[in-house]
Amino acid sequence: MAAVEIPRDEQAFLAYVQDGGQVEVADWMPDDYRAKLVKFIEMHGNSELMGVLPEREWILRAPTLQRKLALTAKVQDEVGHAQLIYRVVEDLGKPREQCLADLVDGKSKFHNVFHYPTKTWGDVGVIAWLVDAAAIISQKALLKCSYAPYARIMKKICWEESFHILHGRDVILALVTGTQEQFELVQEAVDRWWGPLMQFHGNPIPKEEDPMYVWRIKSQGNEEARQQFLEGYVPQIWELGLTVPDPKLRRRDDGAWEYTEPDWDELKHVVTGHGPMTEERLAFRRGFLDREQWVRDVVLAA
Amino acid sequence: MIFEVFRQERKGQAFEHAGSVVAPDTDFAEAWAREQYGRRGESVALWLVPRDAIHDVEDWADEFDLKYRRVDGYSIKARLKEARERAASRPR
């Protein structure tokens, strides 16, 4: 059996990946593929890292030792995911220091949900239950990424995310079966997070026009991911007696979900660095990066 | 330095490549790889290898199609069918 030859021609490469072919770090890739790949993966790494900040505050306020441990472990996983992801980017040629510098300078992006504030313990539950659920759907669509090193780390990431969802579900169930005030904490958090959640998977660009799908970096279009999220999680929300703040939300007879069209301009505005917490969180990160440069110099330089 | 991490999930299994850590020496690489690849008890052992120590081998020549080395080099089915037919028609 002859060794697989990656064709050094963009059309042939396209056919190769669309047929399920994968490439490794040293293989030839079209420039456009490589550029889009690095940007996509870098944004993922940035998102894992920025996602830590809203949750970190609640580690310090967790109301039981068990919740403290579980939440610390969850956030630890996210930092671990950032490490895995930035290593992939670094092997593609962009050093981690550069990624972090671009992040704190506002030159690169991260997912919309991490630009919003967290206000109560209810947010802790909703983030672990619903935001992580939305993320897992996107992440599962990366398990067969045409770029193999990324596909491989996604396996570990998806495995660890499954613990997060369990944790989130447990936090939510404790609250909705607790006091009336605790139930309302959850409802209020769902009301606030619903908008960002509906925007999370991105605008409904047909997948054939989505370069990420065309290059088989991801195996699913945005709308497909959103439908999967609604199908999986709206029934879960409703069965707990919670409501979703969208009067148009309903499941049609053909199985598709109808909903109020999200504000796509708002999404663009937020991810380009204008979310309610963007500046503050980036400044927080920048502060620590700067103060700790000496540690990296001493430890990593040698 | 980049250290490649190989992990063994259970005793007896093969060590599989799991990822890499950036560290100045094996002490730091060990401390960090232990956590990244074992904090859930998912590994019983790790091998840490500096990336520079790894020697890549990726090219094979298969110019003369040496079929006898491969499973697809043998077409058993047709001959077996014939052998069975002959055996069936042989006088006992």
Add this chain to the structure above:
Amino acid sequence: MNELLLGLADDELVIGWRDSEWTGIAPMLEEDVAFSSIAQNEIGHARAVYQLLSDDADALAFDRALDDYRCAPLVELCLLDWAHAIARRWLYEVADEIRITALMGELPLAAKINREEAYHRMHAEMWHERLRDEPRFRTAVAELWPYALGVLPPEQRDALSARVGLPIVDAFERGTHTDELAPLWEEMTVVRRSAPAGAQW
């Protein structure tokens, strides 16, 4: 013995809390992950010791009045500067080893804690080796030294002094809290106090 154990548990709880403040903001991602495990282990140790003293570990951890906590001043300090955070880690592990090994005869749990702490010591020693000549680190160790002495009863301090290489001085003794414990306790208990006692979380 109970006072001793409560002091140990409160030390582990509070240093675990302080160490968990580094989640997401450590100098490098690999260290962030490792440091977080150490913080979780400490909280785990606190919980295990509280469970020896009470049926309700959470009540002991969260529901006491400020003055009823028996932690040493060293662990209460908010140290969001890496040199100090690592200096405290190292000093605490050296002191804790002396304390824990002294308890091994009378407390089965001490042996379990000690086995897990072996990794903490490896980690602390690794950083100490790397930073020992770094002026920031040496200054931090010198500043925290009187606090470190306060982790141990006077009869164990010679051993600590020998291992760290610094002379015995007046210690910040256990029994008086720094003014950093109150804001920590406020934040630690704010969610818990928002529901009636006995509420589930």
